[in-house]
Amino acid sequence: MTTPLYLGVALDGAGWHPAAWREPDARPLDLFDVGYYTDLVRLARSADVDLVTIEDAVGLQTSGFGPAREHAENDRTETDHAEKDRTATDRTDEVRGRLDAVVLANAIAPRVSGIGLVPTVTTTHTEPFHTATALQTLDYVSEGWAGWRVQVSGRAHEAQHFGRRTIAPFDAAAITGGDPGAQALLAELFGEARDAVEVARRLWDSWQDDAIIREVETGRFIDRDKLHYIDFVGEYFSVKGPSIVPRSPQGQPVVFVLAHQKVPYELAVAEADIVAITPHTDEHLDQILSELRDAEQSVERLAGAPLQVWSEIVVLIEETAADARTALARLNDLHGQPLASDALVLAGSPAEVADQLLHWYHRGISGVRLRPARLPRDLHEITENIIPLLDRAGVRDTAQGAHSLRERLGFGAAPNRYAPAEVARTESITR
Amino acid sequence: MSTQSQSTHPQSRQFHSTQLQATPLQRSTARTEDGRPLKQIHLAAHFPGVNHTTVWSDGNQASQVAFSSFRHFAQNAERGKFDFLFLAEGLRVREQKGLIHDLDVVGRPNTTAILAAVSAVTRHIGLVGTLSATFNEPYELARQLASLDHVSGGRAGWNIVTTSDAFHGENFRRGAYLDPADRYRRAEEFLDVAKQLWSSWADDAVIADAAAGEFVRPGAVRSIDHHGPQFDVTGRFTTPVSPQRYPVIVQAGDSPDGRDFASQNAEVIFSRHSEYEAGRQFYSDVKGRLDAVGRDRDSLKILPAATFILGDTADEAAERSREVGRLQISPQTAISFLEQVWGTDLSGYDVDGPLPATDPVEDTAGIARGRVRQFADPVAVSRAWRQQSEAEGLSIRELVISFAAKHTFVGTPAQVAETINRHVQNDASDGFVIVGHTSPTGLDEFVDTVIPELQERGVYRRDYDEGATLRQTLGLPTPVPLRAREKGMGSAAVASAAGSAAPGVSAGATTSASGDTADGASTVVLAHSAPASTAR
Known part of the structure; x- marks a missing residue:
């Protein structure tokens, strides 16, 4: 084993199947209770899952037309036609409502240690300065286990929540069909996302690790020469810096980007630590990896460590494959339509799911973000039945003792772009 | 600290207060000599900020950003039954002479993020953060505060501020876009939009009826449609009604405009008038403004900022005050x-x-x-x-x-408790926002020695009420949701309708919205018991 297989779990409400909240062992009345999420993260931590992500958006969930989940994802900036969108939002048989993911992650962090906490924050309507400092704070609170799932908000109705710009409604066909307006929107949203991540990364480095000196003789608390203006000036915003938060334990929290096509691939290649892709077949996987390599030829990488490629998969797990398919069919019936997803949906036995992960791992995937169809049920299946199979295959890093998420994921220390090379720190965190 | 304080002689300390019975009393029966019930004191614990008050050269001074510091500070304040923890906000590191100011503590965490984290290690104490209405948008901040209220079980508070200068603006999308004259207009409209969002889910919206296939009750999540000079916000909110519905609204303005804003919107004023006579004047002025807008005098607590130095004797405390002053300056x-x-x-x-x-x-x-x-x-x-x-x-x-470096309260624990009590019983304040001079242990001694003195006087809680929200801990009235506002309804009608429905908190906000956004009538419909005068 050269590098281990990393595992993330994507937390969202009662799970990724829209009818999952109706399962007998679901906890739908707890979805706005920090205790529910704490239980889930503890469960993931107990099986040494490397990180959990927390879904979020600056608007109420919509099922939209077509595949329910696709609309939440980065490539689906189609911003449903307003009328259809409104109709979809009125659907009352799906989970509606969320807590702010950064607030939730910070509330979980003191309760569970040693697992990556990766909240979703959009770059479209938010202030890059606030986003950067909130994630630094999460890094302090979790003592080095913070990450950021970067997302753009391309929906017209989300823009109306802010009233500061107009985003025209586009549908999926316009995006895939090369509609010029849709393409321009895509370029704008992801260009802005790239700038927002770049601003965050610069702010995260804007204090050198040894900036605080507490020198009584000169009366100086800091050495101001070790704080740096980032002087970012871009097309969408400018940010002067430095951060208000001293450099956090990891220095650079882990940046996670879900991507489905060329424009988001370019964002990931430029700024992400992890890019999560959505292959459905082996050929599809090879094609995506090839597209990522193309992006690497054309886009300058600004992030430090080599980019890890993870894949996404929706999992529904039962003891036998037949049971799993029956359970999925039952949920689909309840929902009135089949579960459709941007990612592969796999309803199977533990062995089937584990085999799929191992198969992709051997084809070049560094990690997998599992989206449990049902929570907490499929997370129990992951921790109790999938992970032991992966351990037995020897692909997991079972040696514990990593002191940060970066270290756990093998990224190593994050050098500070503003520090002279000879004093750049060699440890990823303070021990 | 202000230029005013120079006129007060630094040696004049306020030990010579009316002596009240220092015997243990139950708070419900504690009374003044003339038989009035004693006011209960409210205290907030201010996490030391980035100014000269904090003696960073002290050996006990720990990291200003490590979570362990916040945990200690918050848990100690909770041990002392403080009403709430108070946090300032940093949006840019300070500068002097064109250079980053390096003489004081620099650096602090993001406000909402650290308060969410502190909620995990405390159970009762309120969590009040300073958050800008200038460099935030209502939809996003409203959901952060609602989320904080959810994860803390109803302990969120918001000190609303309106920094508008170009210096801070350089870290944000819009730069210096706000005319200082519009600061309170923006704050009022911001608060109005936030309250509309916080009122837009019915209390019983989430039913999660698996058999019927209804997660939310049909019609229970309504859109808002706000158009005003500062904001255009249309759509549905993401977050169900939180335990307090609204965070407790705190405000620190001192100008006439600021006092008017507070009298209409605030539930706590963070004041700088910690001296007795100035405190009484401010208190009388602001509480008088409450009468004018039809609010109960108890619906707004006035808490001046205060520092303290303790000693076993008055002389020892005075000596320590001199020493600390030299360390601070x-x-x-x-x-x-x-x-x-x-x-x-x-x-x-x-x-x-x-x-x-x-x-x-x-x-x-x-x-x-x-x-x-x-x-x-x-x-x-x-x-x-x-x-x-x-x-x-x-x-x-x-x-x-x-x-x-003049300290508000200097003396033995009994003297300090007596002085605090004198201020409160004589309407110079309803309590204080206490800041220590070291972090995070700066309030430990206060909790160990002054709090028991207050408790013995029957003017301070011996324990929290189990499950109380911050608003309940502060003894504030429960706000009712903003009611339906019909398009085109005149501002007077809106104000009186809201006034009759909600004589407390929402009246001011509604009035302000009708004044400032008269042309952009907003529509918020709550499912519950809208009075006939506001029926949709």
Whole structure:
């Protein structure tokens, strides 16, 4: 084993199947209770899952037309036609409502240690300065286990929540069909996302690790020469810096980007630590990896460590494959339509799911973000039945003792772009 | 700290208060000599900020950003049954003479993020954060505060501020876009939009009826449609009604506009009038404004900021106060204060010598940035300082200590408790926002020694009420949701309708919205018991 297989779990409400909240062992009345999420993260931590992500958006969930989940994802900036969108939002048989993911992650962090906490924050309507400092704070609170799932908000109705710009409604066909307006929107949203991540990364480095000196003789608390203006000036915003938060334990929290096509691939290649892709077949996987390599030829990488490629998969797990398919069919019936997803949906036995992960791992995937169809049920299946199979295959890093998420994921220390090379720190965190 | 405080003689301390019975009393039966029930004192714990108050050279001073510091600070305050923890906000590191200011503590965490984390290690204490209405948008901040209220079980509070200068704006998308004259208009409209969002889910919206296939009750999540000078916000909110519905609204403005804003919107005022007579005047003024808008006097608590120094004897406390003052005002810090008034480099001056003989340069606006402007008329201030230093024989450093390191309460624990109680019982305040001079242990001694003295006087809780929200802990009335506002409804009608439905908190917000956004009538419909006058 050269590098281990990393595992993330994507937390969202009662799970990724829209009818999952109706399962007998679901906890739908707890979805706005920090205790529910704490239980889930503890469960993931107990099986040494490397990180959990927390879904979020600056608007109420919509099922939209077509595949329910696709609309939440980065490539689906189609911003449903307003009328259809409104109709979809009125659907009352799906989970509606969320807590702010950064607030939730910070509330979980003191309760569970040693697992990556990766909240979703959009770059479209938010202030890059606030986003950067909130994630630094999460890094302090979790003592080095913070990450950021970067997302753009391309929906017209989300823009109306802010009233500061107009985003025209586009549908999926316009995006895939090369509609010029849709393409321009895509370029704008992801260009802005790239700038927002770049601003965050610069702010995260804007204090050198040894900036605080507490020198009584000169009366100086800091050495101001070790704080740096980032002087970012871009097309969408400018940010002067430095951060208000001293450099956090990891220095650079882990940046996670879900991507489905060329424009988001370019964002990931430029700024992400992890890019999560959505292959459905082996050929599809090879094609995506090839597209990522193309992006690497054309886009300058600004992030430090080599980019890890993870894949996404929706999992529904039962003891036998037949049971799993029956359970999925039952949920689909309840929902009135089949579960459709941007990612592969796999309803199977533990062995089937584990085999799929191992198969992709051997084809070049560094990690997998599992989206449990049902929570907490499929997370129990992951921790109790999938992970032991992966351990037995020897692909997991079972040696514990990593002191940060970066270290756990093998990224190593994050050098500070503003520090002279000879004093750049060699440890990823303070021990 | 203000220029006003120089006129008060630093040696005058307020030990000579009316003696109240110092016997243990149940709070429900504690009464003054003339038979009135004693007011209950409310206390907030201010996490030390980035100014000279914090003695970072002290051996007990720990990291200003590590979570362990916040955990200790919050848990100690909760041990002392404080009403809430209070956090300032940083949006840019301060500068002086065009350079990053390096003499005080620099750096702090993001406000909402750290309060969410503190909620995990406390159970009762309120969590009040300072958050800008200028460099945030209502939809996003409303959901962060609602989420904080959810994860804390109803303990969120919001100190609403409106920084609008270009210096802070350089870290944000819009830069310096807000005319200072519009600051309170923005704050009012921001609050109005936030309250619409916080009222847009019915209380019983989430039913999760698996059999019927209804997660939310049909019609229970309504859209808002707000259009005003500051904001255009249309759509549905993401977050169900939180335990308090609204965070407790805190405000710190002192100008007439600020006091009006507070009288209409605030539930707590963070005031700077910690001195007895000034406190009584401020208290009387603001509570009088409540009468004018039809609010109960108890629906707004006034809590001045206060520092303290304790000792086993009054003399020992006074000596410690002098020592701490010298630590708070290092030679470099003393010069830095002078430079804020003189507007020029004074680093060549001897801090143990006299003040500069020359007058300040006229425009000092640019020298200190990122902090509250403290000296409005530099020439007048400089002359008053020179006069005082000559009259009392004070050096530069001694002079600065005399106004910038003057501690509000200095004495034995019993004396300090007595003074606090005197202020509260005589309507100089409803309590205080206490700040220590070290972090995070700066309030430990206060909790160990002053709190029991207050408890024995029957004027301070011995424990929290189990499950109380922050608003309940503060003894504030429960706000009711904003009611339906019909398009085109005149502002008077809106105000009176909201007034009759909600004589407390929402009346002011509604009035302000109708005044400021009269043309952009907003529609918020709540499912519950809208009175006939506001029926949709």
